[in-house]
Amino acid sequence: MSFKPLTPSDLFQCKNCGQCCKGYGGTFVTPEDIQAISDYIRTDPERFVSDYCQKSGRKPVLTQNPDGYCIFWDKACTIHPVKPRMCKAWPFIKPVLKDIKNWEVMSQFCPGIRTDVQVNLIKKIVEKEILQST
Numbered sequence: 737m738s739f740k741p742l743t744p745s746d747l748f749q750c751k752n753c754g755q756c757c758k759g760y761g762g763t764f765v766t767p768e769d770i771q772a773i774s775d776y777i778r779t780d781p782e783r784f785v786s787d788y789c790q791k792s793g794r795k796p797v798l799t800q801n802p803d804g805y806c807i808f809w810d811k812a813c814t815i816h817p818v819k820p821r822m823c824k825a826w827p828f829i830k831p832v833l834k835d836i837k838n839w840e841v842m843s844q845f846c847p848g849i850r851t852d853v854q855v856n857l858i859k860k861i862v863e864k865e866i867l868q869s870t
């Protein structure tokens with residue numbers, strides 16, 4: 737009998753519900769994100785920051801509309817190909833390695849996350865995904 741190794745898509749498949757695009761203290765954008773999104777929406781980085789970002793401390797985060805959703809959410813992410821690193825990384829993020837219980841917590845609002853998988857396998861895949869993205 738042979739077993740197929742688990743892949744990231746066995747652990748997570750986005751359902752496009754938009755829950756992670758609402759609230760939660762905002763989405764940070766790196767200088768690379770700012771450049772990529774500015775190019776995508778055809779503006780310049782300075783204008784992008786003043787028109788689409790607000791500050792969290794000294795760092796820019798994407799503006800949230802009064803309903804709490806990210807300014808780029810419109811039934812789906814409207815900048816999907818260039819969405820910020822933080823959005824691309826989800827749910828393979830460092831807090832899961834720090835405390836695996838965070839996977840379960842995250843799954844409570846993210847319906848794309850599977851929890852019926854052995855904890856050591858979840859950790860292994862999260863670790864690999866983080867390594868590949870750095």
Ligand code: SF4
Pocket residue numbers: 749750751752753754755756757826845846847848849
């Ligand atoms: S909460 Fe999860 S399933 Fe919903 S849009 Fe975000 S990543 Fe996708």
Ligand code: SF4
Pocket residue numbers: 756757758763798806807808809810812813814815816819820823
């Ligand atoms: S950039 Fe896209 S994926 Fe990220 S929070 Fe905004 S709408 Fe959601």
